[in-house]
Amino acid sequence: MQKLQPRHYLLHLGRYSLKFPYRWLSISSTAGRSSKRERQKRHVEEEKKVMVDPQEEKCDCVGPPDRLSNLRPVKFYVPPAETSLQQHYRQQRMDTNNWNHRFWAEHNAKYKKMKEEFIKERLEEKYGSDTKERKMLSADEMSEFYKKFLEDHKHAHSQYNREWYKRNIYNLLLSIRVWVEKILHAVK
Numbered sequence: 001m002q003k004l005q006p007r008h009y010l011l012h013l014g015r016y017s018l019k020f021p022y023r024w025l026s027i028s029s030t031a032g033r034s035s036k037r038e039r040q041k042r043h044v045e046e047e048k049k050v051m052v053d054p055q056e057e058k059c060d061c062v063g064p065p066d067r068l069s070n071l072r073p074v075k076f077y078v079p080p081a082e083t084s085l086q087q088h089y090r091q092q093r094m095d096t097n098n099w100n101h102r103f104w105a106e107h108n109a110k111y112k113k114m115k116e117e118f119i120k121e122r123l124e125e126k127y128g129s130d131t132k133e134r135k136m137l138s139a140d141e142m143s144e145f146y147k148k149f150l151e152d153h154k155h156a157h158s159q160y161n162r163e164w165y166k167r168n169i170y171n172l173l174l175s176i177r178v179w180v181e182k183i184l185h186a187v188k
Helices: 036-049 084-127 139-152 154-187
Strands: 008-013 016-021 060-062
Touching: 084 139, 084 154, 139 154
Parallel strands: 016 060
Antiparallel strands: 008 016
């Protein structure tokens, strides 16, 4: 990783370069010093200030993790002389990222809802209706939920994995075609 400006880093990944603010690497550095609400407000304000344009930077830009899917969004650079194959490759990568984001946002929402319901049920079983005090379940009790959740969603996870492999193998093949196209264009 190469330091660019006092607040930006450039990450080189083969032929791709990703530029991102240093803040994005250290969002949790203020943990414990302020309330959660203040940190969230500051995070949103920083996000608005640091909107990096991939066209200016001439590389793909990676943002902070999304609050729903926990995935980092990518803004893709569009080269000025983009060929139809390069455009197709970029579009496929964008589609894959959007598909991935949708899956994990839905999955995480289901997980959070089911976890809250499980905790509420177990606390009512354990303590009756006197759940006003903040009581927690043990790791062993929570392991029952985790096991059940994984068993219930095993089919969805296996479908996701199959689709993920298909999409990424296709993207890999497209990237090889783009690479060959660039070599042939450079030779001419």
